Amino acid sequence: MKTPIDTARVLALAGQAGEAIMAIYRRDFQVEIKDDRSPMTEADLAAHRILVEGLTALQPGLPVLSEESAGAVPTAEQRGWQRYWLVDPLDGTREFIKRNDEFTVNIALVEDGRAVFGLIHAPALGETGWGQLGEAAGAWWQGDGEAQAIRARQAPAVPTVTISRSHASAATVAVLDALGEHQTLRAGSALKFLRLAQGEADLYPRLGPTSEWDTAAGQCLLEAAGGELLAPDGRPFRYNQRDTLLNGAFLAVADPQAGWQARLGPTFRALAGQPS
Numbered sequence: 001m002k003t004p005i006d007t008a009r010v011l012a013l014a015g016q017a018g019e020a021i022m023a024i025y026r027r028d029f030q031v032e033i034k035d036d037r038s039p040m041t042e043a044d045l046a047a048h049r050i051l052v053e054g055l056t057a058l059q060p061g062l063p064v065l066s067e068e069s070a071g072a073v074p075t076a077e078q079r080g081w082q083r084y085w086l087v088d089p090l091d092g093t094r095e096f097i098k099r100n101d102e103f104t105v106n107i108a109l110v111e112d113g114r115a116v117f118g119l120i121h122a123p124a125l126g127e128t129g130w131g132q133l134g135e136a137a138g139a140w141w142q143g144d145g146e147a148q149a150i151r152a153r154q155a156p157a158v159p160t161v162t163i164s165r166s167h168a169s170a171a172t173v174a175v176l177d178a179l180g181e182h183q184t185l186r187a188g189s190a191l192k193f194l195r196l197a198q199g200e201a202d203l204y205p206r207l208g209p210t211s212e213w214d215t216a217a218g219q220c221l222l223e224a225a226g227g228e229l230l231a232p233d234g235r236p237f238r239y240n241q242r243d244t245l246l247n248g249a250f251l252a253v254a255d256p257q258a259g260w261q262a263r264l265g266p267t268f269r270a271l272a273g274q275p276s
Contacts, residue, residue, distance in 0.1 A: 006058060013058070024042055040093060045068060075243055085110075102124075103188060106120055108216035110239045132224055164186070190215075194218070212239050226256075231248055231250055
């Protein structure tokens with residue numbers, strides 16, 4: 001990491017965004033539909049403003065790319081960023097609307113295409129996970145008490161697969177069938193990455209659409225905890241490398257030595273429309 005991160009201040013910012021989200025969550029709110037057909041609420045915008053202003057003050061001059069400001073900067077200019085914040089102010093807006101508590105605030109720092117710091121804050125659940133790579137590498141989780149180090153687990157005989165609460169698809173079911181015996185853990189938003197990082201799940205296959213702000217914080221947290229996130233061809237995800245912010249399919253795993261990529265690769269690539 002090029003410059004040390006003031007983790008305490010980033011945690012505080014996430015907490016402030018979470019408080020703003022919860023104030024709206026506890027009352028009636030309106031839902032708007034964006035051009036991409038995804039929902040947005042005033043909570044998304046409130047958290048966006050807090051994070052953009054706070055991160056800009058934390059490191060002046062460092063760009064902040066938020067889901068709610070995507071498209072405001074020309075692609076050519078954005079592609080020139082070597083270091084920037086990548087933020088989803090309210091990941092899991094559908095879960096927020098359903099009031100099932102499984103939504104998060106995602107904050108990532110990207111350097112040279114790689115997420116090197118990632119934080120996932122779940123305000124309704126009262127928990128936060130964060131991780132960083134580099135000299136001070138590690139992953140941590142905090143609930144009601146003090147922060148504790150976390151580590152992704154070795155693969156058990158019967159893996160637990162975490163899948164989306166709102167987006168599970170027929171393709172995901174096909175991957176689960178190819179896996180064989182398994183257990184499932186449904187979770188909303190970036191909580192799926194957190195469950196992998198803290199040793200509660202083993203796999204997270206995703207064939208449906210996501211954007212870079214959906215995965216950056218979770219990927220860093222998972223990698224810092226010992227796991228990995230790979231494209232169907234086995235390459236790790238990288239950021240700000242293309243003219244689109246949309247991700248392709250991926251497989252997130254807690255135990256890189258378990259051979260999941262080799263075992264599921266042909267099925268996964270076929271479902272993702274890539275040659276085996």
